[in-house]
Amino acid sequence: MDKIKVLLIDDEIEFVETLAERLELRGYISKIAGDGESGISMLAKESFDVAILDLMMPGLSGLDTLRQIKDIDKTVPVIMLTGHGATKDGMEGMRLGAFDFLMKPLDINELLEKIKLALNPSAQG
Amino acid sequence: MKPMEISKEKAAFLGRITASVSHDIQNVLAIIKETSGLMEDFFLMQQSGGLENFDAKVGKCLQTIKKQTYRGVDLTSGLNGFAHTSDVHQISIGIFGTLNRLISIAQRLFNQKGVDVSLMECPTPCSILTDPVLFQMTVFSCIECLIDIIGAKKAVSLDIQASEHGLAIRIVCQDTPLAYDDYSPKLIQSTQWTTINGLCEQIDMSAEIISDVPGILISIK
Numbered sequence: 596m597d598k599i600k601v602l603l604i605d606d607e608i609e610f611v612e613t614l615a616e617r618l619e620l621r622g623y624i625s626k627i628a629g630d631g632e633s634g635i636s637m638l639a640k641e642s643f644d645v646a647i648l649d650l651m652m653p654g655l656s657g658l659d660t661l662r663q664i665k666d667i668d669k670t671v672p673v674i675m676l677t678g679h680g681a682t683k684d685g686m687e688g689m690r691l692g693a694f695d696f697l698m699k700p701l702d703i704n705e706l707l708e709k710i711k712l713a714l715n716p717s718a719q720g
Numbered sequence: 721m722k723p724m725e726i727s728k729e730k731a732a733f734l735g736r737i738t739a740s741v742s743h744d745i746q747n748v749l750a751i752i753k754e755t756s757g758l759m760e761d762f763f764l765m766q767q768s769g770g771l772e773n774f775d776a777k778v779g780k781c782l783q784t785i786k787k788q789t790y791r792g793v794d795l796t797s798g799l800n801g802f803a804h805t806s807d808v809h810q811i812s813i814g815i816f817g818t819l820n821r822l823i824s825i826a827q828r829l830f831n832q833k834g835v836d837v838s839l840m841e842c843p844t845p846c847s848i849l850t851d852p853v854l855f856q857m858t859v860f861s862c863i864e865c866l867i868d869i870i871g872a873k874k875a876v877s878l879d880i881q882a883s884e885h886g887l888a889i890r891i892v893c894q895d896t897p898l899a900y901d902d903y904s905p906k907l908i909q910s911t912q913w914t915t916i917n918g919l920c921e922q923i924d925m926s927a928e929i930i931s932d933v934p935g936i937l938i939s940i941k
């Protein structure tokens with residue numbers, strides 16, 4: 596089976612670099628983008644199985660990035676990352692087509708579970 | 721501005737800054753959590769068969785945690801100092817220190833608009849007797865108003881000026897081709913400009929539009 600390819604978009608570079616390394620240790624292929632524009636450009640050039648997107652980013656916001664991702668590829672599942680207290684933005688993201696959202700700080704197992712569900716939504720109970 | 725209106729505006733300002741800094745603190749904690757998780761991964765791999773460059777990998781994680789801890793300390797200290805400015809309605813404050821802390825903790829809000837804000841060094845220590853929250857709100861509103869007019873991907877700088885005429889804070893954007901006739905009407909027509917003037921009245925200051933470069937001059941009477 597091919598490795599799952601994940602695109603991580605977050606302006607907190609140390610966060611995404613560490614998360615990418617942890618995902619790679621678990622058999623995923625991870626690529627990172629430090630802002631919405633770079634993430635969109637990467638998605639336009641290559642395909643990803645899933646995108647993890649931070650909602651609060653300078654420049655292009657997470658929600659605007661999500662809109663543009665969905666314009667490029669409607670099928671790619673997007674899991675958003677929000678801070679506590681930003682649930683409203685997470686819900687708005689789901690209305691715009693995001694698969695789900697998670698709160699920062701993350702639980703890696705919860706993220707892995709969410710990725711599995713995003714790739715196989717019928718498994719959701 | 722009526723007292724009730726001022727109280728509401730103050731609460732909204734304090735809440736906005738606090739929300740922004742707490743978001744940054746969450747990011748710091750998220751990095752520390754992921755990095756300690758990565759260290760756990762390394763230890764598990766080391767125990768079950770060994771991991772190449774184990775010491776270097778763990779050392780790098782520790783450096784990241786240390787760096788983020790310092791970042792967290794800076795954020796919480798800045799937030800704590802900022803929160804305490806609401807303790808009293810009038811006190812003598814150092815202008816440079818107060819603005820330096822405000823810009824530092826509000827930088828995320830400015831960055832989100834694609835703008836970097838900086839404060840120039842002030843060789844003369846200047847202090848004023850004022851309402852510290854209203855003073856910070858006034859300066860913050862001026863910066864935000866200017867950012868909204870000049871647009872993203874610019875740099876805004878603040879300069880404290882002391883002269884025989886008194887004290888002033890000059891807030892300017894150098895790297896924009898906008899002419900006075902372009903930015904001046906936009907500033908005057910913005911709702912923020914009305915708010916700024918309302919705030920200035922409360923703390924005996926005045927705001928005027930600078931003519932040679934897009935900017936606002938806050939004069940302290």
